[in-house]
Amino acid sequence: MPKEVNRRILLVNRPKGMPEESDFKTVESPIPEPKDGEVLIRTVYLSVDPYMRGRMRDVKSYVPPFSLNEAITGGVVGQVEASEHPGYRAGDLVTGMAEWADYSVVKGEDLNRVQNDPVPASTALSVLGMPGLTAYFGLLDIGQPKKGETVVVSGAAGAVGTVVGQIAKLKGCRVVGIAGSRKKTDFLTKELGFDAAVNYKEDDVPNALKKACPNGVDIYFDNVGGEVSDAVIRLINHQARIPICGQIALYNLEKPDDGPRIQSQLLINSALMKGFIVRDYRDRFKEGMAQLTEWVSQGKIQYRENVVQGLDHTVKAFQGLFKGENLGKQLVKVSEIR
């Protein structure tokens, strides 16, 4: 780096089940040049996120599908190489949506400036970016946590779950995380202050949950769906709230699978379930960012990033999301900040 050519990762097949290397293709092309109002950025970090799996399908969802034979796009932190936008100049650190590539040309108006101090710029893709805001609004706006309540979060060791649990602790809740390895559950209880954690791959989940939630479940922040969620929903209390943030257990299924109908549980408990994406709260991003920045800078919220090196490991890092390989936010480091 810098390369004379620009490597770009295209989607060439719509994955069936778990995405495979052959669903993607890396092509090389000249480094593009910005036109009026545009900025050329060199990718420093790129984000791989579970929601991207949905965009690989050719179906209606909350974001339009990726086009075949075009580059995947997602959140990046980059450094400006050349600018035709008055707001940016070479060397600036920025965040925005850009390609899985060494370089992208992006409209200046779609970028936001980021700092690398006091917290690293990578946090713009984790605790101070989309995952952090997702946790903030889903838990606080839909979940409405009250002191003494029990909050269960699935996908607890991931980019969103780690923040959900820590905010819930700040709100005085009992926090129980569900994750897929002993390393992760230990991380949750020993490093992030969760009150209990359940390893869904090894524990008897219904019994472990009952033990971890002696007073039932008031809020279930759901990142995963499937049988893990079935077990939590059986334990909900009167007036429980269930923010639906993700359903990663289902993303690689060919069809939505069947499960126990949940409406009766919601009915007898006067419980609420609400799907959301962070964009629903775009009018309140400033509020969320300000609060998260304060908590992070005060050390009240810790963040963890799982960084792999090199653009050529992007697809593997993406696949790893569905294998439970990441602890904290999964990032790919593509180049150094200079």
Added chain:
Amino acid sequence: MPKEVNRRILLVNRPKGMPEESDFKTVESPIPEPKDGEVLIRTVYLSVDPYMRGRMRDVKSYVPPFSLNEAITGGVVGQVEASEHPGYRAGDLVTGMAEWADYSVVKGEDLNRVQNDPVPASTALSVLGMPGLTAYFGLLDIGQPKKGETVVVSGAAGAVGTVVGQIAKLKGCRVVGIAGSRKKTDFLTKELGFDAAVNYKEDDVPNALKKACPNGVDIYFDNVGGEVSDAVIRLINHQARIPICGQIALYNLEKPDDGPRIQSQLLINSALMKGFIVRDYRDRFKEGMAQLTEWVSQGKIQYRENVVQGLDHTVKAFQGLFKGENLGKQLVKVSEIR
């Protein structure tokens, strides 16, 4: 009537599946006498309601289970025969919770006075009672209907559904009812002003719904659950709201059945689903009653009651709820107002 003895209908077995006559037993005993603060009422109308099926199970629900070998209790309209409470005297018409019986002794403080004019006293069990309030709060508070939106209601020809659809029309919505016979669907479209109605027993439900909801579904007021709900939920729009009022299709199942998981639909549409019972809104009953009374007296909301004659037909009337026999509110007339 009046009888010298009091017939009371006891629950003697917890039903498995559809309740059978043998799950109930009618016993005779002397007419009870009110003690201090109590009132003896003669039952005029008694209400059979789907939610009572839940109370026949020995499981946690939103109301405690009925006890075996005790009389079933539910909403009644009665006439005071004797009073030891200063607020009531013989001849007064009242409503409250009382036994499936010719006579009940009830605490005066648990009763409310009703009129038989300008609308019949029976409406205290239908449009101006629990079913009307259920429709009012579920639709308006959870559903939040906006002009031009599409509202689908299942169990549309029942006590709650008929009111939901009419309020939705008053709010300027397109209203689609789902019911189980041509007689009912005709009633909805020709007499109550619904824009369309689907007969779930004869129509191809997914296609009929698609045709009836060309702009998708913004609110689904669910009284029934099961496959009918699966079909509606597939059509929900962004930010849809789904009040869960009942799941009558499931009440007689031994176990909750499986169905397509719905969380993904809620997620991609940022949709809300909320269970509720009318009691959640008890602090606002006055508001609801005032508005419903105004609408009914202005002829803006019609009500329909399906009345069977005689206490000895109570169990059959109750069973009929699960066979789709009632159009409007199902009542049993036990004695005449005198």
